[in-house]
Amino acid sequence: MKKCFAPLEGITGFIFRNTYHQFYGGIDVYYTPFISVNQTCTLKKNELSDLLPKNNHVPRLIPQILANNTDDALAYIRMIAELGYDEINLNMGCPSGTVVAKGKGSGMLRDPKALDLFLERLFCGLSSISHQPPQLSVKTRIGIRDLSESTEVLATITKYPFCEVILHPRLQKEFYKVPVHQDVVLSWQKELKVPLIYNGDLNTPRDIQEICQTFPSLAGIMLGRGLLWHPSLINNYVDSCNNNIFPSTCPQEDPQKLRCFHDTLFNRLLETMQEPNNVIHRMKELWFYMGCNYPDSAKALKAIKKARNIPEYQAAVRILLQK
Numbered sequence: 001m002k003k004c005f006a007p008l009e010g011i012t013g014f015i016f017r018n019t020y021h022q023f024y025g026g027i028d029v030y031y032t033p034f035i036s037v038n039q040t041c042t043l044k045k046n047e048l049s050d051l052l053p054k055n056n057h058v059p060r061l062i063p064q065i066l067a068n069n070t071d072d073a074l075a076y077i078r079m080i081a082e083l084g085y086d087e088i089n090l091n092m093g094c095p096s097g098t099v100v101a102k103g104k105g106s107g108m109l110r111d112p113k114a115l116d117l118f119l120e121r122l123f124c125g126l127s128s129i130s131h132q133p134p135q136l137s138v139k140t141r142i143g144i145r146d147l148s149e150s151t152e153v154l155a156t157i158t159k160y161p162f163c164e165v166i167l168h169p170r171l172q173k174e175f176y177k178v179p180v181h182q183d184v185v186l187s188w189q190k191e192l193k194v195p196l197i198y199n200g201d202l203n204t205p206r207d208i209q210e211i212c213q214t215f216p217s218l219a220g221i222m223l224g225r226g227l228l229w230h231p232s233l234i235n236n237y238v239d240s241c242n243n244n245i246f247p248s249t250c251p252q253e254d255p256q257k258l259r260c261f262h263d264t265l266f267n268r269l270l271e272t273m274q275e276p277n278n279v280i281h282r283m284k285e286l287w288f289y290m291g292c293n294y295p296d297s298a299k300a301l302k303a304i305k306k307a308r309n310i311p312e313y314q315a316a317v318r319i320l321l322q323k
């Protein structure tokens with residue numbers, strides 16, 4: 001069963017992906033955070049860096065786009081395919097208000113007829129890109145406001161030759177909070193003729209074991225926040241398979257390893273990103289999750305959160321990691 005690292009905008013750029021893979025590994029496929037398609041039809045400098053094969057040292061990388069216009073989407077697909085990618089993922093799940101307002105992400109699920117037309121034009125246009133266009137996969141939610149919408153979303157997706165479907169079984173209005181609707185997965189599995197990847201709230205070895213037992217024909221699982229809270233989660237799960245003991249909480253992270261991971265990531269971001277404040281911002285995003293490994297260090301974690309520059313950040317981290 002394939003293990004995928006979910007795209008996490010603002011966190012899982014190429015430096016994070018490479019560093020995670022170097023220290024923890026165990027992931028078969030990584031996805032880029034979404035590239036938002038627009039009329040300029042050019043990749044921004046940071047988007048291009050994130051995509052360049054020479055910058056990426058992971059087993060497989062699938063670029064993801066966020067789109068609401070077929071012509072623009074096709075222009076981006078062409079540019080990305082020219083970099084050598086044979087699969088591109090379409091984001092139909094992002095629940096953010098600003099994204100949804102533009103009809104992108106899960107905003108695409110608002111009007112099933114418009115979605116149908118978009119996908120029809122997209123798949124028709126694909127062949128104009130090259131004689132061997134990239135395959136398209138999709139990462140989707142199940143609707144906007146009501147569970148009943150799931151049937152039509154599924155029916156629309158099954159009409160088109162996506163190579164794979166990643167399902168996050170929540171509605172747009174539910175963001176990431178309420179429990180996932182696992183019961184929906186079964187009907188999707190029955191109807192889909194292509195591999196299905198499950199995504200959502202796989203945060204402990206027990207969660208992974210339960211989803212794999214409940215849905216044994218899943219082609220894979222995708223993990224996001226669970227790997228930020230506990231970078232060893234996949235390794236712990238693999239160990240659990242060997243021992244047949246699946247803990248319902250994550251075992252303690254190795255502090256030494258976590259520290260090396262942090263330091264390497266931080267130094268690489270500093271070397272690569274132009275603006276030190278962006279590095280701090282990125283690291284704070286990560287600490288929002290990784291901080292759970294330091295339950296007795298509320299004061300040091302607060303100091304990280306409040307750090308305004310590199311020296312303040314480094315001082316706060318030193319206190320936290322030396323404890």
Ligand SMILES: Cc1cc2nc3c(=O)[nH]c(=O)nc-3n(C[C@H](O)[C@H](O)[C@H](O)COP(=O)(O)O)c2cc1C
Pocket residue numbers: 006007008009010011032033034064091093094139168176199200201202222223224225226
């Ligand atoms: C900070 C953050 C950024 C995200 N960025 C993206 C993104 O760029 N593309 C995407 O498809 N999903 C994105 N997601 C959703 C995740 O990929 C994933 O579907 C979600 O976190 C649920 O999985 P999890 O419970 O394993 O974290 C993001 C989620 C978070 C919390």
